[in-house]
Amino acid sequence: MLLSQDLSPRWIFVKAALFAVILLMSSLIVVLDARIWVRALVIFLVIWSAARLYYFMFYVIERYVDSGYRFAGIYDCLKYLWHRKQEKQRK
Incomplete structure (x- = not known):
């Protein structure tokens, strides 16, 4: 599979890792700030679905x-x- 010259696979994986970090940090903020596990479960289900x-x-x-x-x-x-x-x- 040919990739465009300006899209390096390394930078694509770096971008995915940064998205994962943002996802984890924002999830922790919601869970720790709200202290409501039901809200965390609902957010998880929304994202998953x-x-x-x-x-x-x-x-x-x-x-x-x-x-x-x-x-x-x-x-x-x-x-x-x-x-x-x-x-x-x-x-």
Whole structure:
């Protein structure tokens, strides 16, 4: 796989690590400041479910539902799902 010259794999991993640090620090701030474990659990579930939905919208649909369709964003995915539903109703 060819990468663009300005995107070094090393810097991509550094960027991912920085995102992980931000995620961990902000999670700790929420948990320690609120001292409410229910809030921490809810935040975890929101983040987890959003990540799984994103994975479904951009990987699962392309790999297992319609391999010919490529999504450019969430709006395109919702539009695709809406048109797919409309087509099924017509049949």
